[in-house]
Amino acid sequence: xxxxxxxxxxxxxxxxxxxxxxxxxxxxxxxxxxxxxxxxxxxxxxxxxxxxxxxxxxxxxxxxxxxxxxxxxxxxxxxxxxxxxxxxxxxxxxxxxxxxxxxxxxxxxxxxxxxxxxxxxxxxxxxxxxxxxxxxxxxxxxxxxxxxxxxxxxxxxxxxxxxxxxxxxxxxxxxxxxxxxxxxxxxxxxxxxxxxxxxxxxxxxxxxxxxxxxxxxxxxxxxxxxxxxxxxxxxxxxxxxxxxxxxxxxxxxxxxxxxxxxxxxxxxxxxxxxxxxxxxxxxxxxxxxxxxxxxxxxxxxxxxxxxxxxxxxxxxxxxxxxxxxxxxxxxxxxxxxxxxxxxxxxxxxxxxxxxxxxxxxxxxxxxxxxxxxxxxxxxxxxxxxxxxxxxxxxxxxxxxxxxxxxxxxxxxxxxxxxxxxxxxxxxxxxxxxxxxxxxxxxxx
Ligand SMILES: [Zn+2]
Numbered sequence: 001x002x003x004x005x006x007x008x009x010x011x012x013x014x015x016x017x018x019x020x021x022x023x024x025x026x027x028x029x030x031x032x033x034x035x036x037x038x039x040x041x042x043x044x045x046x047x048x049x050x051x052x053x054x055x056x057x058x059x060x061x062x063x064x065x066x067x068x069x070x071x072x073x074x075x076x077x078x079x080x081x082x083x084x085x086x087x088x089x090x091x092x093x094x095x096x097x098x099x100x101x102x103x104x105x106x107x108x109x110x111x112x113x114x115x116x117x118x119x120x121x122x123x124x125x126x127x128x129x130x131x132x133x134x135x136x137x138x139x140x141x142x143x144x145x146x147x148x149x150x151x152x153x154x155x156x157x158x159x160x161x162x163x164x165x166x167x168x169x170x171x172x173x174x175x176x177x178x179x180x181x182x183x184x185x186x187x188x189x190x191x192x193x194x195x196x197x198x199x200x201x202x203x204x205x206x207x208x209x210x211x212x213x214x215x216x217x218x219x220x221x222x223x224x225x226x227x228x229x230x231x232x233x234x235x236x237x238x239x240x241x242x243x244x245x246x247x248x249x250x251x252x253x254x255x256x257x258x259x260x261x262x263x264x265x266x267x268x269x270x271x272x273x274x275x276x277x278x279x280x281x282x283x284x285x286x287x288x289x290x291x292x293x294x295x296x297x298x299x300x301x302x303x304x305x306x307x308x309x310x311x312x313x314x315x316x317x318x319x320x321x322x323x324x325x326x327x328x329x330x331x332x333x334x335x336x337x338x339x340x341x342x343x344x345x346x347x348x349x350x351x352x353x354x355x356x357x358x359x360x361x362x363x364x365x366x367x368x369x370x371x372x373x374x375x376x377x378x379x380x381x382x383x384x385x386x387x388x389x390x391x392x393x394x395x396x397x398x399x400x401x402x403x404x405x406x407x408x409x410x411x412x413x414x415x416x417x418x419x420x421x422x423x424x425x426x427x428x429x430x431x432x433x434x435x436x437x438x439x440x441x442x443x444x
Contacts, residue, residue, distance in 0.1 A: 014441070021367040021434060028292050028430040035422035037065065037284035038343075042269075042276040042417045049105075049271040050311035051083030051242050058267050062247035062283070062308045069291045071249030071306065079321035081244045081311040082106075086271055087235035092180070092208060094221060094230045100211035102272065103236045104164065104181065105196040105314055107207045114233030115139070115206065117177040121222050125162055128170050135174035139230060142167040142179065143219055145212075146186040146407075153186060153403045154341065154381075160184050168197045168207035178232050179207040182215040187408035190214055194270055194411045196314050206234050246318045250305035251294060253440065259302040261436050262336035262394075263289060266312035266385055273415030277406060280417075281343030281425055282383075283308050285399075288426070289433035300440035302334065309385040312340070319385040326392060335439050337397035337432060338383025342409075343425035344401040346373050349435065350380025352396035357444070364438055373431045395444050397435065399428050 015023070045061060048054040059076065066074040084105055091114065092101040117137060122128045123144040128135065142163035146156040161184065168179035183193040190211035197207055210218065221228050247267065253259065265282020269275020286306045293304065310318035326333050337349070349368075351358060358378035365375065382396035390396060402424075409415040 017364065017367045020437065021370055023296060024292060024430050024433055025371065027296060028288070028426050028433070029423065032422045032426050033291055034284045034288040034425045034429045035420070037287055038276065038280050038417055038420060038425065041283060042274045042280040046274045047271045048267070048269050048275055050081040050244065050268045050314050051239070052271070055244060055268050055310065059245050059247055059310065062267055065287060066247065066249030066306065069287065070294050071290060072252050074249040076245035076247055077321050077325050078243060078245045079310055079317045080241045081317055082314050083239040083242050084314065085237055085239060087237065089233055089235040090208065091233040092210070092230060094218060094228060099214035099218060100190040100192050101208040101214065102192040102194050103234050104168065104194055104207045104209055106199055106204070106238070107197065107234060107236050108204045109234045109236050110206045110232055114231045115177050116229055116231040118227035118229050119180070119218065119222060120227060121219055125166055125170050128167065128174065131174060135171065135176045138176050139178045139180060139232065140167070140171040140176045141218065143182045143215055145182060146184070148186060153407045156186060157184055157407055164195050164209065165198050168205055169199050169202060172199065172203035172205040176205060178205050181207065181209050183209045183211060185212065185407045185410065188212050191412050191414055194272055206232060208232065208234065244310045246310050246322050247308040248305060250303050251290060251300055253302040254299045255301040257303050258331040259334045260331050261302055261304050261334055261439050262307050262386065263304070263432050263436050264307040264309060264385065265339050266310070266318070267308040268311050268313055270313060270411045272411060273409070273413050274417060276415050276417045276420050277342035277409055278411065278415055279312070279340045281420060281428070282339035285339045285343065285425065285429035285432055288429045289436060292433050293437060298437065300437065302440040304436045304440055312385055316384060319388055323388045323391070326389065333389050333392050333394040335395040335397065335444050336382070336386040336389050337399065337435060338386045339399040339428055339432060340383045340385070341399060341401045341403070342406040343420045343428060344403070344406065345424040346371065346399055346401055346428045346431050348373055348375050348377050348400040349431070350377045350382055350398040350400055352379070352382055352390060354378045367434060368431060371431050371434065372427055399432065401428065
């Protein structure tokens, strides 16, 4: 049964919250437009690592799609992006037996014949640093697993992130020859999961992620024979930076056009798989959220804008470009939301709001609950592309989703469109549409 509060109109003469959400649901779930767009982006264009030809195609597609959908002020915000290329050779062998691996983004290549060196296994950056001079010329193997006792896999991911992002840099500083990192996944197959590693302006080494079975096999060998030698061969390389862009389009507000509600995802992906969940899902959810509002003929009081950010995965230059634009533009970034946790069934919105401002969101909860968003998480995560807007006092939101499968696919050959459920994807999009619409009509 519906509560009385739910049935009461929040808009005076405007449609009730119940009518609003029912209209959105009927249109969105009837048409499943987000999945059709995902077929074009992830199915058609495919993997689109920053700097690649496919990333340039994705920018063209984003711009053409926004125009086709009837958005206003469709434009690009230019940004420079790195151009790291995986190459064709990725080989890791122990005693002539191949192990499953893939290079991490920013990795150096090896000489053509590869590098052969003894391996030392560690489980933390501290343990690696404690090796001191012993690490020189060796290959450091970071093998701390996901904490399987954590229910949210995003939390588990967070507890191993330092190994991939900082491990190779720590190894390089110690004079190691290379670094191996256990893939950041809980899925116990042998597929390797890439991701960026950060060297800053410091020394670099060749570095790869290992599939979990390969990581376990190597660990087992090292227990019997410490410092067993492996051979690593990679031909990845870093080319000069290239020009790319964020893509922006909007529906201009009828009453307060200079107050802007931003929603989006990142247009780039990794070069493994086809960037379906990460982050084709967020891109098409935002596009279809605004399409639904547009096609219903709703005229928002405030401007609702879709931003498709470039280069989230490697160095975030797209979000920096949007922030620089936002600082100068004669407008207020009232709210910004990102979907970058995969196109799974929605569960909640993380929000930067806390205290009374966060509590006020709960008056809208009954409507969100009919779309499977159960709560707002005050002080929760938003998204890598929007969190910089905190500087402008923007209210930030991140779509939280059912998390059990995301890291099975994340940054790997398995991130393909067949892993995305059209209705789950659309429900996320509808929650974004509803939140954007309610903020446009009521403020925040
Ligand atoms: Zn992502």
